[in-house]
Amino acid sequence: MIPDWLTPAIMTIITASTPLVFAAVGEIMVEKSGVLNLGVEGMMIMGAVAAFAIGVTTGSATLAILFGALAGLVLALIFGLLTLNLRANQVATGLALTLFGLGLSALIGHSFVGETFSGLPKLDIPFISKLPIIGPLVFGQDVLVYMSVASVFFAGWFLNKTRWGLVLRAVGENHDAAHAIGHPVNFVRMMAVLFGGSMAGLGGAYLSLAYTPLWVENMTAGRGWIALALVVFASWRPGRAIFGAYLFGGITILQLHVQGFGVAIAPQLMSMLPYLATIVVLVLISHDVNRFKLSAPACLGKTFHPSQ
Amino acid sequence: MAIRLEPRGEVSQGMIYGSPLVAVAATLVSGLVLFAILGVSPLDALFTFFISPVSSLDGWTELFVKATPLVLIAVGLSFGFQANVWNIGAEGQLTIGALAGGGLALLFFEAESVLLLPAMMIAGILGGMAWAAIPAFLKTKYNTNEILTSLMLVYVGLLVLSWLIHGPWKSPDGMNFPESRLFHDQATLPVFVSETRLHIGWLIALAVVLTSWIVMARHIIGFQVKVIGMAPMAARFAGFNENKVIWIALMISGGLAGFAGMIEVSGPIGKIQPMISPGYGFTAIIVAFLGRLHPVGVLFAGMLMALTYLGGDAAQIELNLPNAVTGVFQGMLLFYLLASDVLVKYQIRLGPSAPIVFKAGPSK
Numbered sequence: 001m002i003p004d005w006l007t008p009a010i011m012t013i014i015t016a017s018t019p020l021v022f023a024a025v026g027e028i029m030v031e032k033s034g035v036l037n038l039g040v041e042g043m044m045i046m047g048a049v050a051a052f053a054i055g056v057t058t059g060s061a062t063l064a065i066l067f068g069a070l071a072g073l074v075l076a077l078i079f080g081l082l083t084l085n086l087r088a089n090q091v092a093t094g095l096a097l098t099l100f101g102l103g104l105s106a107l108i109g110h111s112f113v114g115e116t117f118s119g120l121p122k123l124d125i126p127f128i129s130k131l132p133i134i135g136p137l138v139f140g141q142d143v144l145v146y147m148s149v150a151s152v153f154f155a156g157w158f159l160n161k162t163r164w165g166l167v168l169r170a171v172g173e174n175h176d177a178a179h180a181i182g183h184p185v186n187f188v189r190m191m192a193v194l195f196g197g198s199m200a201g202l203g204g205a206y207l208s209l210a211y212t213p214l215w216v217e218n219m220t221a222g223r224g225w226i227a228l229a230l231v232v233f234a235s236w237r238p239g240r241a242i243f244g245a246y247l248f249g250g251i252t253i254l255q256l257h258v259q260g261f262g263v264a265i266a267p268q269l270m271s272m273l274p275y276l277a278t279i280v281v282l283v284l285i286s287h288d289v290n291r292f293k294l295s296a297p298a299c300l301g302k303t304f305h306p307s308q
Numbered sequence: 309m310a311i312r313l314e315p316r317g318e319v320s321q322g323m324i325y326g327s328p329l330v331a332v333a334a335t336l337v338s339g340l341v342l343f344a345i346l347g348v349s350p351l352d353a354l355f356t357f358f359i360s361p362v363s364s365l366d367g368w369t370e371l372f373v374k375a376t377p378l379v380l381i382a383v384g385l386s387f388g389f390q391a392n393v394w395n396i397g398a399e400g401q402l403t404i405g406a407l408a409g410g411g412l413a414l415l416f417f418e419a420e421s422v423l424l425l426p427a428m429m430i431a432g433i434l435g436g437m438a439w440a441a442i443p444a445f446l447k448t449k450y451n452t453n454e455i456l457t458s459l460m461l462v463y464v465g466l467l468v469l470s471w472l473i474h475g476p477w478k479s480p481d482g483m484n485f486p487e488s489r490l491f492h493d494q495a496t497l498p499v500f501v502s503e504t505r506l507h508i509g510w511l512i513a514l515a516v517v518l519t520s521w522i523v524m525a526r527h528i529i530g531f532q533v534k535v536i537g538m539a540p541m542a543a544r545f546a547g548f549n550e551n552k553v554i555w556i557a558l559m560i561s562g563g564l565a566g567f568a569g570m571i572e573v574s575g576p577i578g579k580i581q582p583m584i585s586p587g588y589g590f591t592a593i594i595v596a597f598l599g600r601l602h603p604v605g606v607l608f609a610g611m612l613m614a615l616t617y618l619g620g621d622a623a624q625i626e627l628n629l630p631n632a633v634t635g636v637f638q639g640m641l642l643f644y645l646l647a648s649d650v651l652v653k654y655q656i657r658l659g660p661s662a663p664i665v666f667k668a669g670p671s672k
Contacts (some may be wrong), residue, residue, distance in 0.1 A: 038455065078643065087313070087654070088646040091394055091455070095593055096642040103635020110630040217632075222463050229456050268471035275460040279446070282457060287450040305315065 017249025019203035021148040023227035024241040026199025033192035034172035034299035038094025041224025042101025043072040047204025049105040072201020080193040117213040155238040172297035235295040313654040331644035357619035369506035374614035377568035381592035384561030386601040391533040393557040397458025398565040399589025400465035401436040405566020408435025410573040413495035436566015444558035448551040488580035497575040509571040521603040
C-alpha cells in the first residue's frame, strides 16, 4: 500500500532540488576549467528576477526561461572579462558579482513585488502521466526539471567522453602545459564561465517561475552558496552533484514538514538545518587533505598569463 | 593594432592609490547613466545622492554613525584578506555580537552600574569571536573552506536573532512586535555631539584604525600576515605558523564585527530588532578592498560607503527611487576597482605583441 503523501512529498523535494542541480552542475564545469566563480548567488538572483519580469510582462514561459539564462550569462561575462582578460582576483570578483547581483535584482524587481506568475506548464501525456507514483514523478514534471536532469548527463558525457571535455580538464589541471601544446586557455575558460552563468540563471529562473512563482528580494537565500558547497561535496562530479542536490532538497522539505506535523521546535531553529548540513558535509569531505587535493582541479582559482 | 596587457617590472605605487579614484570616477559616470535609465534627471539625482546628505553638520554626524560599523569590520577583514583568509561571514559575527552585547543589556535590565556598558562591549567582541571561531576551527583542524562555512553561519546567525526576538527576548510590553525592550540609559552608548546620534563608537573606531595601523607596520604579526599572503611558500620555510595566522585573522575580524554589532544595538538602534544591519558585514568587504587593505584607507573608504547608504535614503525620500540603488552603486564600485587594479601589475600596450624571448631555466 502506498501512502497518499509520498508522491506529493517527492514532488516537492524535486522542486526544492532543481535550482541547486542547475547551479551546481554549471559551477562544476567552471571549476573543472580552473576558475572559481563565487558569484553563483548573484547570477542566480539575476536569473530569478529577469525570468520573473519577462514572464509577468510577456506571459511567455519560454521567453522567461531564456531571459533567466541570459541574465546569468551576462553577469558571468562580466566575471570572465574581469578575471580572465583583466586578471582580477577571482575570489574578490565573485563576491562583487554576488553583491552587485543582489543590489541590481532588488532594483529591477522593485516594481514586480506582489505580482504572481502562472507557473510552468507540466508535462501531461494521456494515461501515462496518471500512472501511480511514476506517472507524476517521471512523466509529469515541467520542462526545467527535465532540463536539469539532462544537464547532469550532458556534463558527465562532455567532461569524460569528448575531446573538448578533455581540453577543458587539461586547462583546469595545468594551464601552462595546456597552453604549451596550443590550447586556448582563456577561451576555454570563458566558455565554461558563460555556461556556468547561464546554468545559474536557469536555477534562479526555476525559483521565481516554479518553486515560488513570485518575486521576493534576496529570494535565493544562500542557495548559490549551497551550490558551491555541493560542488565540493560532489568531488567535482556531476553525477554526485545531483545526488547531493536532492539530499539538500530533501532536508529543506523535511524541515518544512516537521513544522507541519506540529513538532514543538521553533521554526527558525528548523530553518537552520540546510545551512548546518552544508557545514557538516563540507567538513566530512574536506578533512582528508590528500583525497581533497586529488579531486580538486589543480589550477583552481589561479590566474593565467601566457608570458609568465 | 591590438591592445595587450604587459606585466610591469614591479607594481605601480601610483596605481595602487590611483585605481580607487579611477573606480569612483567610473562609478559616478555609470551613476549618471543609471539615473537616466530610471527616468530622473541624472545631475539632480547625483547631487541628491552624494552631496545633499553631507551638506549639513547633522549629515556629517549621520555619516560617521554609518561609517562606524563599516570601518570597524573592514579593518578586521583587511588583516585576513592580506593573509588570504577569506572571512566573508562578518554579517553573522556582527549579529551574534549584537545578541551577546544586547543580551547582557536585557539580562541586567534594571542594573544601574557604569560597568554594564564595558561588559556589553566585551560580550559583543566575544560573541563575534565565538562565531568566527567556528570557521577558524574547521579550517585549521579539518581543512574546510572558510568562505563557505563563514557564509553559512550568516544565515544561521540571522535565524538565531529571529528566534530570540520572536520568542524568549520579545518585549513584554511591545504589543507583540518581534523586538526586545528598549535598553536603559546605562546600556546605551553616550552621544558626544549633542542633538545628534553621533556616539562614542566613532571615536573607538578611530582608535582601532590607529592601533591596527601601528600593528600592521610595526608588529611581527603584521609582518607574518603580509608574508603569508604574498609568498606562502616563503612563509612556510621561515617557519611561520599558518594556523596561528588563520586563527588571529579570524579572531580579529570576528571580534571587531561583533563589536560593531554591539555598537549598533547599543548606539543608534537602542534595542534588538529583526534587522540590525543593512548588510554592513558584506559592504565592509568592499570597504576593505577600496581602502587597499590599509587601516587609513579603510577609514576613508568606510566614509564613502556610508555616504552611499545616506544617498540611497535621500534618493528614496526625495526622488522616490528604491533604495536598492545603494547596492547597485556599491557593486559597481567594486567591479570598477577590480578592473582598474589590473593597471597596478600590468601596463596597456598598443600594437603587435613583443617577440617571444626565451629565458633560460624554469620561468616560475
